Amino acid sequence: GQRNAALAQYAACQTVLDKELDINPEAATTQLFKQIRDQTLAQPAPIPFLPPAQVAHFIGRNQLLANLTATIAQQKQKIVALVGMGGIGKTTTAIHLAHQLRRNYEDGVLWANTLQSDSAEILTQWAAVYDVDLKHLPSLAARQTAWRGITENKRILLILDNVESAEEVRPILPNTPHCTVLITTRNHDVAYALDAHLLDLPTLEQQAAYGLLENIIGEARVSAEATAATSICEQLEYLPLALEIVAQRLHSRPRYTLTAFAQHLAETVSRLDPLTMDDRAVRASFELSWQLLSEALQHLFAGLAVFEGRSFSSEAMAYILQMGEGEMVDRLEDLRALSLLGSAEGARYRQHALLADFSAEKVIRLEQNLAHLETRLTTYFYQFAHNHAQDIPCLKPNWANIQTAIDICQRTKNWQQLIDFTTVMTPAWRLQGRYTEARRAYKMAYEAALILEQDETIATILLDWGRAAFEQNDFLEAKQYIEKSLIIFEAPLSNKQGATKSRYWLARIAFEQSAYSHAEDLLQHCIKIFRTNKDNKGIARVLRLQAQIALNGREIEKSHTLYSDALTILEGTDDPYGKINTMRKLADVKVIIGDIDHAESLLNAALGQC
Structure with a gap:
């Protein structure tokens, strides 16, 4: 491309040959000089490059591109597939890779969208790039044979976008190890059918998603509403197309705050509605x-x-x-x-x-019928919760589904099943410390029990609700609910067992509020009932709390005696948690009085119960 420099170089060479050797340049060199001088030298054909223009705001795929480049460079497989859901960025990644690898393929980089052209059309278009006309060939098989002849000794990167079936692209595939084929598809089966090296595109990482917003909207604007930006990324679950559309919408609407848009996303019936911009839409x-x-x-x-x-x-x-x-x-x-x-x-x-x-x-x-599906969902998860009430690993991945089932019961006014759900889930909520969702469910169950006019259920729910509030140190609310439960257990029901449980938890609240005298009065009433009913677990619970009150009052020997009595009573019960708790508390007292050996022995015994 440097014509003047070439002409000057010829003149210099001619002078040197004449002076030093008394000869002229070779005829071929002189002929080349004349072609350059007269501008008749044929220009080399440009290397074909058909991919779309580079995409702006490409971010977060560096490691994926590195893996892709390494795979292609090593020629482990001549077909590579980018696979993922719509909007994940398959085409964008393929475009970026095409531009990145352009210099590695001396015979060109070809591109075709299989949604817009069939195999015969693609073969004809690509062959024309190499000055070969396939239009006169009557069949796809004939064009395939011709295409393989064209590509036999060429090094080409062929990119097929939006492939829906292996059958549609097989005729396009070259039969040479020098070419590489990159396809994008939503269908994993297509990649496997072509024996391709499959790369699943994930959604963007949080940092990359945030960076995409910054690139389009501006770092200052995003930083000023960082919480809203994070919320937008989370609600869109880091889908690149959705994030880019949102960012472009906000960029074109500088008065529309990120906070307002995040709230709109949270409140809209379908998040797909605002995810459209000009000719692009996630839907x-x-x-x-x-x-x-x-x-x-x-x-x-x-x-x-x-x-x-x-x-x-x-x-x-x-x-x-x-x-x-x-x-x-x-x-x-x-x-x-x-x-x-x-x-x-x-x-x-x-x-x-x-x-x-x-x-x-x-x-x-x-x-x-979505309502029918929801009814089936609530029935399934009630049975599931009932069958796996003590199986926490089994319940763990289903917490959200169970909570949704409870919500559906409330929304559809299925009051009894709502109450039954809370009864079944109470032990698991306590065991896992899931008191926030428990309190939310108890509120709904309480309202359901009021509608059904089930006094004993109302009292039980109030007690459970109060216990959950107690565990979150919300003692005022806990006291309010448990006092209500006590009134119902006593007056209309004459349920001494329920009333005793309520008094015990009111004593726990009094203890936490340092109202030790009141706590003792409540516990004295409880222990009488527990002894009458020969409820050893209940007796032990009362003795433990009395021991704690004594310990707080520096009555060490009394505390020691009460903990020891509680442990003795529990020996004949199936209450491992109660035993462990009592052993641990008694060991603490043993340390205070200097009996370290017995304290260590108790702790080892407690470990043996685990």
Whole structure:
């Protein structure tokens, strides 16, 4: 491209040859000089490069690009597949990679969108880049053979975007180790069918998502509303397309605060509504996947709306849709292969939050009975909670589903099941310290019991509600509820056992408020009832609290005696927690009085109970 420099160089060479050797330049060199001088030298054909222009605001994929580049460079496999849900950034990543690897492919980088062109059209377009006309060839097989001849000795990167089936792209694949094929697809099965090296695109990391907002909206504006920016990222679950659309909308509307938009997202019926900008929309991206589903899979996808993006098991979904679990697993795996459903821990499934919103729209479109699905959900999770009440590892991944089932009972006025739910879940809530959700459920259950006019249930719920408040050190509220429970247990019910439990917890509250005398009065009443009923666990609980009161009053020997009596009484019971607690407290007192050996022995015995 440096014409004048080439002409000057020829002149210098000619002078040197004439002076030093008394010869002229070779004829070929002189001919080249004349072509350059006369500007008749044929220019080399440009290297084909068909990918779209570089995408702005590309962020958060450095490690993925490094992995892709390494895979391609090592030629481990000549076909590489970028797989993921709509809006995850497959095309954007492929474009960026094409520009990054451009210099590595001396014969060009080709691009085709398989949604816009079929195999024959793509082969014709690509062959034309190398000055070969395939239009006259009558069949796809003939064009395929010609294309493989064209690419036989070439080093090309071929990129096929939005591949929906392996069959549609097989004719385009070159039969040479020098070329690399990169496909983007939502369908894992396509990648496996082509024996491709599969790379699943994840959503953006939190920092990258935040950085994307900063790149478009501006760092100052995002930093000024950092909490709202984080909320937006979380509500969109870090989906690149959704984040970019939101950022562009906010950038074009400088008076629209991030806080207002975050609130709008939280309150809108469907988060998909504001996720549109000009010709780009998250809903449209999802619609492409929806249209490829069979009727059965559309029905299942819509039914997933009942979980609203929470994780679930195949067993739960099979029950809700009244289907065999084997068939359900098969269909769920189909949706997962199509990137419309994700995996969750423990062989569970989970939809991206925005896909869950899309499912909710399809429930309405298919006229499915969401209320019926919700009824099935509440029935399943009540049975599940009842059957696994003491199995915390089993309950753990289902906390949110159980809480939702309770909410549905309240919303649909299924009062008795709401009450039954709280009864079943109370031991688990206590064991796991989930008092916030317990208090919320007790409030709903209390209102349900009032409607059903169930006095004993009302009193029991008030007592449980008060205990949960006590565990969160909300002693005023705890006292309020437990005093109400005591009144109901005593007056209309004459339930001495219930009343005694209420008095015991009122004594606990009095102890925490340093009202030791009042606590003692309540405990004296309790212990009489417990002894009458031969309730050794109850007696031991009273003795432990009396021992604590004595210890706080520096009555060490009395405290020691009471703890020892409590431990003796518990020997014949199946209350390991009570024994452990008593041993630990008694060991503390032993340390105070200097009996270290016995304290150590008690602690070892307590460990043996665990």
